[in-house]
Structure formats: structure tokens, C-alpha cells
Amino acid sequence: MIAIPDVMRAVVYRGPRLLRVETVPVPSIGQNELLVRVAVCGVCPTDIKKITHGTVDPPRVFGHETSGVIAKVGPAVRGFRVGDRVGLHHHVPCRDCHFCRHGAFAQCLTYKRTGVTAGFEPAGGGYAEYVRVMSFVLPGVVRIPRQNSFEEGAMLEPVNTVLKAVKRLALSQGDTALVAGQGPIGLMFTRLLQLQGVRVLATDRLPARLKLARQFGASWAMRADAVSLPQSIRRWTGGRGLDAAVIAVPVDQVVCQSLEWVRGGGQVLLFAHTKRGEKTPLDLARICVDEVDLIGSYSSDATLQSEVARLVFSRTLDVRPLITHRFPLDQTGCAVDLASRPHPRALKVVVSQ
Numbered sequence: 001m002i003a004i005p006d007v008m009r010a011v012v013y014r015g016p017r018l019l020r021v022e023t024v025p026v027p028s029i030g031q032n033e034l035l036v037r038v039a040v041c042g043v044c045p046t047d048i049k050k051i052t053h054g055t056v057d058p059p060r061v062f063g064h065e066t067s068g069v070i071a072k073v074g075p076a077v078r079g080f081r082v083g084d085r086v087g088l089h090h091h092v093p094c095r096d097c098h099f100c101r102h103g104a105f106a107q108c109l110t111y112k113r114t115g116v117t118a119g120f121e122p123a124g125g126g127y128a129e130y131v132r133v134m135s136f137v138l139p140g141v142v143r144i145p146r147q148n149s150f151e152e153g154a155m156l157e158p159v160n161t162v163l164k165a166v167k168r169l170a171l172s173q174g175d176t177a178l179v180a181g182q183g184p185i186g187l188m189f190t191r192l193l194q195l196q197g198v199r200v201l202a203t204d205r206l207p208a209r210l211k212l213a214r215q216f217g218a219s220w221a222m223r224a225d226a227v228s229l230p231q232s233i234r235r236w237t238g239g240r241g242l243d244a245a246v247i248a249v250p251v252d253q254v255v256c257q258s259l260e261w262v263r264g265g266g267q268v269l270l271f272a273h274t275k276r277g278e279k280t281p282l283d284l285a286r287i288c289v290d291e292v293d294l295i296g297s298y299s300s301d302a303t304l305q306s307e308v309a310r311l312v313f314s315r316t317l318d319v320r321p322l323i324t325h326r327f328p329l330d331q332t333g334c335a336v337d338l339a340s341r342p343h344p345r346a347l348k349v350v351v352s353q
């Protein structure tokens with residue numbers, strides 16, 4: 001039995017750009033719930049957007065790429081024990097509704113609820129010492145093997161979102177895809193596509209990231225602003241154009257360019273355009289006449305969970321080089337600042353306790 005305190009430290013979102021370290025009660029859990037002592041929580045761009053733009057109401061405790069140790073098990077829970085090392089998913093679909101039957105898990109109403117919390121309106125809670133894991137997200141609790149780290153466990157959720165998107169692409173072996181943006185997400189795309197036999201053209205503005213992209217399996221890596229880029233694409237695809245383009249940067253111009261660079265019947269997948277209300281003119285004949293699919297992918301897919309765990313824990317997709325910075329809980333604000341700007345030496349930033 002591990003002694004659980006009554007109060008804990010949590011980083012509470014109190015308004016736009018305002019994160020405060022506070023003492024709050026350790027969440028109590030119900031019959032069908034778990035309490036997890038947080039070890040590592042990744043800083044995710046979607047949380048950064050909420051924190052900087054104030055798109056949701058305070059107070060909340062963010063952080064949803066969470067791993068840790070089970071500290072308490074509700075009496076009705078089966079299959080978990082105190083001391084288990086686990087990675088969490090804060091969104092889990094019901095797998096029974098109209099959306100789930102169509103495979104649109106991220107649109108399921110159960111999925112849209114957040115099932116991990118450190119108190120207040122549930123928002124992930126990973127920037128706290130303990131989190132309560134509600135019953136409907138228990139199917140998303142994954143055990144971390146002995147030989148793997150909490151950091152690897154915390155990467156399951158982001159890797160899942162990338163694998164889900166890769167599966168939306170109709171690519172065959174030997175095809176050519178652009179991955180625009182080689183931050184942690186872009187690098188995961190590069191590696192997962194390469195594992196499927198796709199030739200990846202990786203672009204970024206930072207030269208250090210282009211070097212990493214090659215290590216992650218890119219066939220070519222080029223500066224995003226290189227004037228020879230369109231010409232190179234034509235050369236590498238025999239004049240036909242890209243089979244697909246993945247846009248892992250929130251830049252509209254890259255979307256418009258990519259729509260021109262994919263072949264007829266190809267795909268452009270949006271992964272970073274999560275901010276609502278912005279509009280961009282498009283040549284719609286590219287979509288109608290040239291049959292280019294403009295698609296998006298958001299969040300994770302619970303049916304991919306074991307495949308993701310295999311990829312990460314076997315280190316087929318080795319996430320360890322992606323984690324470059326670790327901050328203690330008290331300095332979560334600094335972690336968010338660092339992760340919010342592309343930085344030549346920073347990739348994945350985590351809060352580590």
C-alpha cells in the first residue's frame with residue numbers, strides 16, 4: 001500500500017497564458033476508477049493553443065500525454081493493481097454509437113468527454129501529481145513493459161494520433177509522400193510512412209530537423225523555402241507529382257502549395273490546422289476535376305492501441321530521440337513556453353516528476 005496524501009501540487013490554468021502552481025486536493029476516485037501517480041506528461045500543441053489563446057474557460061489542469069504508477073484501484077476495477085506502470089488515454093470512444101460504427105471515433109460524444117482529471121473541469125490533469133482515471137477511459141490504460149520508460153509510455157497517445165492519420169492515406173509501397181514540418185509529429189509521420197515502404201520527402205525551415213528527418217527514414221530532406229522544391233518533386237516522381245502530402249505545420253500556404261504538388265487522385269492531409277474560424281481560398285477544380293482528396297485527421301483511434309504499443313515498446317518507432325527537454329512540475333510554464341515556438345534543439349518537451 002502506497003500512502004496517498006490529501007493534497008498535491010497541480011499547475012492550474014487560470015486564464016490566457018496564466019499557469020499557476022497551486023495546492024489542490026488529491027482527487028478521490030469512484031468504485032470503477034483508478035488513481036495514478038503521474039511520472040511524465042508530454043506538452044502537446046493542442047494544450048498550448050488552449051493556454052495561449054484562452055479558448056476554454058479556467059480553471060483547468062491540462063496535460064494529457066500521461067504515464068505513471070497506479071496508486072489506488074477502485075474496488076470494482078478488474079485487471080489493474082497498485083504499482084502497475086501505465087500510459088493513459090484521456091479520450092476513449094464508446095464503440096457503439098452512430099459515429100463509432102462509421103469509424104469516426106473522434107466525433108463520438110463519449111470520446112469528446114475527457115476521462116482523466118486532476119480536479120476542476122476535466123482537461124487531462126497530467127500537470128499534477130495525481131490524476132483520477134474515470135471508468136469510460138479504462139480501456140485506454142496501457143501497461144508499460146519493464147524494459148520501457150515512462151517517457152515512452154507518455155508517447156503512446158501522440159503516436160496513436162499519427163498512426164491513425166497514416167491509415168487514412170491510400171498509399172502503396174514505393175509511393176512518394178511529402179511530410180511538411182519535422183517537429184516531433186512530422187518526424188513520427190516520416191518514420192511510420194517509411195516503415196510502410198513509402199518514400200518520404202521531408203521539409204522544414206530548420207536545418208537541424210532535416211538531419212533528424214533523414215535519421216527517421218526520409219529519402220529526401222529539403223528546406224521548406226527552397227526555390228527548387230517544386231522542380232525536385234517533379235524529378236523524384238517522374239513528373240507525376242506526389243501521391244500524398246501531410247501538412248504537420250499550421251500554415252495555409254503549405255496546404256495550397258501541396259494541393260498543386262500532388263498528382264491527380266492524390267491526397268492532402270491536414271494535421272495541424274486545429275484553429276477554427278480561419279478561411280483560405282482554394283482552387284476547387286483541383287478537388288473536383290483532378291480528384292485530389294483534401295482530408296484531415298484529429299486525435300487518436302482506440303482500435304490502434306495495441307499496434308501503437310507494439311511499435312513504441314519494440315522501438316520500431318523509437319520515440320526516445322524525440323524527447324529533448326524535461327522540466328519539473330513547478331516549471332511547467334517554462335516547458336509550455338519552450339514547446340510553443342519551433343526551436344532548433346527542442347523537439348518533444350515533457351514535464352517529469
Ligand SMILES: [Zn+2]
Pocket residue numbers: 044045046064065158
Ligand atoms: Zn496531444
Ligand SMILES: [Zn+2]
Pocket residue numbers: 093094095096097098099100108109110111
Ligand atoms: Zn461512440
